[in-house]
Amino acid sequence: MHVTRLQLHDFRNYESADLSLGPGAHLFVGSNGQGKTNLVEAIGYLATLGSHRVSSDQALVRFGQEFAVVKMELAHETRSLHLDVQIASSGANKARVGGQNVRSRDLARYFASVLFAPEDLTLVRGEPGARRRFLDSLLVTHSPKLGGVIADYERVLRQRNSLLRSMRGPRSSEAMIATLDVWDERMLELGSQIIAERLLLCDRLLPHLAGSYQRLVGADHRPTLSMRVSAFGHAASVMGDADGEGADVEGGEVTTAEIRERFTAQLAAMRPREMERGVSLVGPHRDDAVFWLNGLPARVTASHGESWSFALALKLAAAELVRSESRAGDPVLILDDVFAELDASRRSRLAEAIGDFEQVLITAAVLEDVPEGLRSQIIRISAGTIQTGDVDE
Numbered sequence: 135m136h137v138t139r140l141q142l143h144d145f146r147n148y149e150s151a152d153l154s155l156g157p158g159a160h161l162f163v164g165s166n167g168q169g170k171t172n173l174v175e176a177i178g179y180l181a182t183l184g185s186h187r188v189s190s191d192q193a194l195v196r197f198g199q200e201f202a203v204v205k206m207e208l209a210h211e212t213r214s215l216h217l218d219v220q221i222a223s224s225g226a227n228k229a230r231v232g233g234q235n236v237r238s239r240d241l242a243r244y245f246a247s248v249l250f251a252p253e254d255l256t257l258v259r260g261e262p263g264a265r266r267r268f269l270d271s272l273l274v275t276h277s278p279k280l281g282g283v284i285a286d287y288e289r290v291l292r293q294r295n296s297l298l299r300s301m302r303g304p305r306s307s308e309a310m311i312a313t314l315d316v317w318d319e320r321m322l323e324l325g326s327q328i329i330a331e332r333l334l335l336c337d338r339l340l341p342h343l344a345g346s347y348q349r350l351v352g353a354d355h356r357p358t359l360s361m362r363v364s365a366f367g368h369a370a371s372v373m374g375d376a377d378g379e380g381a382d383v384e385g386g387e388v389t390t391a392e393i394r395e396r397f398t399a400q401l402a403a404m405r406p407r408e409m410e411r412g413v414s415l416v417g418p419h420r421d422d423a424v425f426w427l428n429g430l431p432a433r434v435t436a437s438h439g440e441s442w443s444f445a446l447a448l449k450l451a452a453a454e455l456v457r458s459e460s461r462a463g464d465p466v467l468i469l470d471d472v473f474a475e476l477d478a479s480r481r482s483r484l485a486e487a488i489g490d491f492e493q494v495l496i497t498a499a500v501l502e503d504v505p506e507g508l509r510s511q512i513i514r515i516s517a518g519t520i521q522t523g524d525v526d527e
């Protein structure tokens with residue numbers, strides 16, 4: 135799959151832009167703050183309905199405007215498809231596929247991209263939320279209906295938390311307990327599904343991770359990943375992690391029924407504590423992925439360089455997984471400001487590893503940071519305008 139055309143209206147610092155693209159690598163260059171990242175952020179938005187930089191849509195709408203519009207044309211083999219979204223600075227967005235209205239989250243069914251960015255370092259070193267989002271967005275790319283399951287779980291969680299808050303202290307009534315039982319059922323139903331899917335995903339990602347790490351680093355540091363599942367109790371803790379809650383599980387060895395059984399027991403055991411604290415303490419929202427290098431947890435032991443390699447390897451593994459499982463072919467790879475962070479050897483290794491993806495979109499402030507093989511199509515960006523003619527290097 136590749137993007138053939140991108141049109142922007144009032145997106146970030148673009149009043150309007152119209153860009154035609156083909157397969158292969160494209161390099162967006164320009165000084166700092168010109169709009170390179172904004173451009174690829176718009177493309178990434180259509181795959182994930184979110185930005186890799188901000189959590190709210192408001193920042194995406196050009197300052198002083200009410201809406202931004204992103205329109206994209208995609209090609210896969212002989213087929214083409216038009217996607218567009220109107221992003222509101224407040225209120226609901228509107229999405230269309232082939233001119234027909236769809237729910238915004240359905241856009242993910244039609245377009246897959248994997249974005250590499252300096253922020254990826256937080257996958258290895260940051261808080262569990264970044265790792266959960268990484269896994270969940272990969273799940274939704276593979277199986278868009280899971281987007282609905284995750285959204286439903288988050289809604290149930292919000293309502294359950296609000297009920298638990300109102301039950302704190304001596305205030306809980308029988309009616310409240312009965313309502314909590316109802317939310318528990320929904321939580322177990324949806325949460326067990328999410329846990330099971332994440333475990334299976336880890337299983338599928340693992341072989342790609344070992345291969346991509348080897349290709350990027352040229353050495354085998356035995357990268358692996360496991361899930362720390364809060365619904366499985368307090369059986370294990372990972373060195374250096376503060377709470378140590380949840381058991382480590384490698385791969386999808388457990389069935390959804392077994393997960394539900396253990397989740398049910400754990401939820402019952404934790405109920406008094408949850409009522410005391412007024413918050414849900416067990417479930418996929420409390421789980422974490424643990425990344426290992428040479429048998430040690432990378433989050434607390436990996437060096438800066440090793441953490442970077444692990445983060446890149448995870449993204450490359452994700453791209454290869456999507457490629458191997460998707461009927462729509464390769465995901466579009468986006469590399470935002472990544473080459474500036476790497477030494478010469480990792481630059482050329484990364485260039486080689488991504489070189490055969492159908493379309494690769496790269497941003498860089500300094501042309502020379504990007505290996506020569508990826509510089510065949512250069513697009514210069516200056517103050518929210520795109521220049522595609524001859525580039526004076």
Ligand SMILES: Nc1ncnc2c1ncn2[C@@H]1O[C@H](COP(=O)(O)OP(=O)(O)OP(=O)(O)O)[C@@H](O)[C@H]1O
Pocket residue numbers: 145146147164165166167168169170171172173192193194195196197471497498499
């Ligand atoms: N909502 C918005 N409305 C108007 N301008 C915006 C908005 N959001 C960001 N900008 C502007 O976009 C510019 C930043 O663009 P972008 O992040 O794409 O830079 P870049 O070319 O990738 O730079 P760098 O090389 O520093 O990463 C800044 O000048 C910023 O003020």
